[in-house]
Amino acid sequence: GAAQPSEGNSATTVQTDNGSTIDVLVAYTPAARQYVGSAAAVAMEVELAVGLTNQAYANSGINQRLQLVGLVEVAYTETTNMNTDLDRLTNKRDGYMDAIHTKRDEVGADLVALLLQVDSDIAGVGWLLKPMDASFEAYAFSVADICCIANDLVFAHELGHNMGAAHDWYVDDAAGAFDYSHGYVGPACSFKTIMAYGSECPWFNPIPYFSNPDLLVEGAAIGVRPGTNLGCRIGNLNNPPCDADNRLTLNNSALTVANFRQHVNPPAPTATPTVTPVPPMATATSTATPTARATTTTQPAATVTATALLPTPTGEPRDTATATPTAVVNPTTTPDPAS
Numbered sequence: 001g002a003a004q005p006s007e008g009n010s011a012t013t014v015q016t017d018n019g020s021t022i023d024v025l026v027a028y029t030p031a032a033r034q035y036v037g038s039a040a041a042v043a044m045e046v047e048l049a050v051g052l053t054n055q056a057y058a059n060s061g062i063n064q065r066l067q068l069v070g071l072v073e074v075a076y077t078e079t080t081n082m083n084t085d086l087d088r089l090t091n092k093r094d095g096y097m098d099a100i101h102t103k104r105d106e107v108g109a110d111l112v113a114l115l116l117q118v119d120s121d122i123a124g125v126g127w128l129l130k131p132m133d134a135s136f137e138a139y140a141f142s143v144a145d146i147c148c149i150a151n152d153l154v155f156a157h158e159l160g161h162n163m164g165a166a167h168d169w170y171v172d173d174a175a176g177a178f179d180y181s182h183g184y185v186g187p188a189c190s191f192k193t194i195m196a197y198g199s200e201c202p203w204f205n206p207i208p209y210f211s212n213p214d215l216l217v218e219g220a221a222i223g224v225r226p227g228t229n230l231g232c233r234i235g236n237l238n239n240p241p242c243d244a245d246n247r248l249t250l251n252n253s254a255l256t257v258a259n260f261r262q263h264v265n266p267p268a269p270t271a272t273p274t275v276t277p278v279p280p281m282a283t284a285t286s287t288a289t290p291t292a293r294a295t296t297t298t299q300p301a302a303t304v305t306a307t308a309l310l311p312t313p314t315g316e317p318r319d320t321a322t323a324t325p326t327a328v329v330n331p332t333t334t335p336d337p338a339s
Contacts (some may be wrong), residue, residue: 016210016259017255017258017259017260018063018258019255019258019259020063020064020258021064021258022064022065022071022110022111022159022258023065023066023069023108023109024066024067024068024109024111024112025069025071025072025100025103025104025107025111025112025113025160026046026070026071026072026075026112026113026115027089027097027100027113027114027115028046028072028073028116029073029114030075031077031078031116031117031154032116032117032146033073035117035146035147036146039073042115042146043071045150048150049149049156050068050154051069051243051324052157053153053155053156054066055208056153056156056208056209056210057250058299059209060210060212060246061212061214061247062217062251063251063254064250064258064296065159066159069264070103070106070109071091072100072103073095074099074100074114074332076088076096076114078117080118080120082116082118082120082122082124082125083125084141084184085114085116086125086126086141086142086143087116087144089112089141090127090138090139090141097114100112100114100320104261106264107264108262109261110137110257110258110261110262111140111141111142111159111257111260112140112141112142113143113155113159114141114142114143114144115143115144115145115146115149116144116145116146117145117146117159117169118144118145120145122146123147123148123152123154124149124154124155124158125140125143125158125159126143126158126159126161127139127140127141127161127162127163127164128162128164128176129161129162129164129303130164130166130175130176130177130181130251131177132175132177132178132253132256133253133256134260136256138261139162140162140260140320141162142158142259144158145247152206153206153208157194157195160195160210162176163177163249163250163253163254164178164181164249165181165195165210165246166181166182166183167182167183167197168182168183168193168195168196168197168244169182169233169239170197170200170234170235170236170237170239171197171199173233173234173236175253177253178226178249179226179230179243180226180244180248180249181245181246181249182195182211182242182244182245183210183211183244183246184196184211184223184224184244185196185200185201186217186220186222187220187303189201189202189203189204189205189325190205190217190218190220191205191207191220192204192205192206193207193209193210193211193222193223193244194206194208194210194246195210195211195246196211196243200237209222210246210247210250211223211244211245211246211247212246213222213225213244213245215233216333223244223245223247224241224242224244224245225245226243226248228243229241229242230243307311
């Protein structure tokens with residue numbers, strides 16, 4: 001479908017990125033616009049989502065920040081399956097939203113997010129960066145329900161997948177970009193970080209942080225230091241503490257992700273988000289950044305239909321007690337890698 005940019009400027013200069021900024025292009029459907037009321041309301045919701053994500057990065061000790069470089073409406077009608085929508089967004093030449101890829105190149109967007117309005121237990125789905133490789137640029141896409149992108153932090157969650165961050169061990173024991181790339185659920189279900197589901201809990205308390213063993217919430221670390229344990233398994237309520245440091249994941253993938261496209265100056269104009277800072281919930285116990293060696297992992301056969309480099313789309317359930325989260329959402333079609 002044809003993409004209709006809200007506004008934009010022509011590119012003037014191109015530079016090599018240093019990893020401090022991740023440029024994001026956001027597209028939305030007519031149904032998403034109708035859900036929030038207007039194009040202006042979409043812009044406000046997106047700016048809030050970007051601002052809250054950047055606040056979560058600051059909370060968590062993550063170095064990079066998101067920059068919104070474009071906001072466009074696409075002539076596309078949602079399906080009842082977000083995986084299909086993600087495939088269509090990702091594919092350059094299938095006749096669905098193909099102009100988004102041209103717009104992405106024009107504004108130099110490292111990541112592309114599509115906002116829909118759907119009736120589903122799944123609030124978002126995005127390709128997971130694994131292994132860490134520049135070729136993932138062809139899969140740097142995510143889809144989310146506009147209802148949940150800001151206050152539910154689904155925008156932050158799905159872009160986290162694109163940067164290599166996986167779910168908590170209870171729902172997904174496969175590595176993300178690194179062995180330690182997992183979200184974290186606190187002792188006695190006291191909290192869950194942004195990339196965690198909290199599926200083993202009768203209740204959960206989401207906090208606006210990515211897992212980080214150097215931060216405490218109410219006296220408990222919100223992650224597990226890399227090198228502790230990799231033996232946790234899906235569905236095991238008796239898992240020991242296993243490596244969980246998505247702060248380190250995002251910091252270590254930032255340079256790769258920021259160079260999926262070179263930053264363009266000036267970017268498409270966007271209003272500066274005004275976000276009320278989240279009250280400090282965590283205190284640093286160490287300023288040292290733990291080091292960990294990246295490991296290349298092969299894709300589990302059950303989630304790969306083509307090549308070993310095909311990333312795994314992972315879904316984010318809505319934060320409701322009745323939602324049934326799906327740990328790994330298998331693609332219904334194989335995306336066509338960009339040439």
